[in-house]
Amino acid sequence: MHPVSHQHPPTYTHDATACEECDLLVPATELAVGETSSCPRCGHTLTRHLPEQERRPIAYGFAAIIMFVLSNAFTFMSFSAKGVGQEMTFLQCITTLVDQGYLFLGAVLSITLIGLPLVYIGSIMLVLWRLDKDLHSKALRSLGRLLCRSKPWLMVDVFLIGVLISLVKLMGMADIKMGLSFWAFVGYTLLLIKMISSLDRMWLWQRLFGPTAARELDPEESALSCGLVGCHICGALNEQDAHSCVRCGDHLHSRKPGGLNRTWALLITSVILYVPANLYPIMDTVFLGDDSPSTIMGGVVLLWAMGSYPIAAVIFFASVVVPLVKILALLWLCYVVQRGQGTSPLGKLKLYRMTEFVGRWSMIDVFVVAILAGLIRLDNLMTIYPGPAAVAFAGVVLVTMVAAMSFDSRLIWDLQQGERERE
Secondary structure (H helix, E strand, O other), X not given: OOOOOOOOOOEEEEOOEEOOXXXXXXXXXXXXXXXXXXXXXXXOEEEEOOOOOOOHHHHHHHHHHHHHHHHOOOOOXXXXXXXXXXXXXXXXXXXXXXXXXXXXXXXXXXXXXXXXXXXHHHHHHHHHHOOOOOOOHHHHHHHHHHHHHHHHHOOHHHHHHHHHHHHHHHHOOOEEXXXXXXXXXXXXXXXXXXXHHOOOHHHHHHHHHOOOOOOOOOOOOEOHHHOXXXXXXXXXXXXXXXXXXXXXXXXXXXXXXOHHHHHHHHHHHHHHHHHHHHHOOXXXXXXXXXXXXXXXXXXXXXXXXXXXXXXXXXHHHHHHHHHHHHHHHHHHHHHHHHHOOOOOHHHHHHHHHHHHHXXXXXXXXXXXXXXXHHHOXXXXXXXXXXXXXXXXXXXXXXXXXXXXXXXXXXXXXHHHHHHHHHO
């Protein structure tokens, strides 16, 4: 551990690094508070010097934990129709799925809404609290790697949008009231988002283990061509023959292992799952003994007929368009990289960024089903059950997210480098 100052420095000099999206070498840069360092070739944000990074995330974390406890202490939503009512707690969204045999969906909600967010909050608070104290370096590295890997899977904000869509779906058929736990969950979501945005990954690693050794770089070359490897976890530059990062200890690869084959396999799997996800019912409503299964498109059509045009558009875009476009976009990127088409690399990279950003939002429909199944359990009047498509659709979303993560965008720029060398 390096000795560090207790005062917040007015400037922060980030290490020389390699852009994780295009592999361009970027020399060390001094940043004032509020400034951002970006890759000069692709525009990817490398690091930010945020104010009070040692204190704000801890404060947000404590507040988020309090809000999480409150979101489980009271009624989340209540539903009443024809004199019959039902209340739901936040945890009932998960326990109802488990009780009805949907263990996979229950596990997905438990991990993305409770497990990983709490682990993320606790890890940040522990790491920042022990910045100037003794903590075993292996433990620090493990916690830091866990932070970086769990961040894409935090879906409390997606769940909150799902709650609002469920509210719109139910307003026409019953009286819906939001309990105290709902407002606590809103606070929990906002605080978690604020906590994530108040801490920079590269700053944290440099603050924990100090800067890496300075080296001469050619800012117009890629790390691969100079015999270097940029770590995707902490941003440190390593020699190409190194097996693990000198700073964070993560396994190093010049390019993601498995090449395009892993991405192809995951995309084919998502295509297979996409078919039953749209053909089978995602939700089954039993009203006065009448069974009414509903597919994803059936729900969109119903919302449109009810006059809820914005919500119908959101569901159609998030649950039908986004998964299909994401699959097609990744298939096309894999194809052009495998064929060696190196033109317009920045355009291809922007397409890849879009697929990564929107992928998680397709979970909205799965969360809507979980909320409705947990809330509407009026045995003699109306009950909603998850349909088989809910499992397939959750599989589509998760598999496409992993496929996007397994695709190495640096391959796009390798093609351009190869064409330049041939010239």
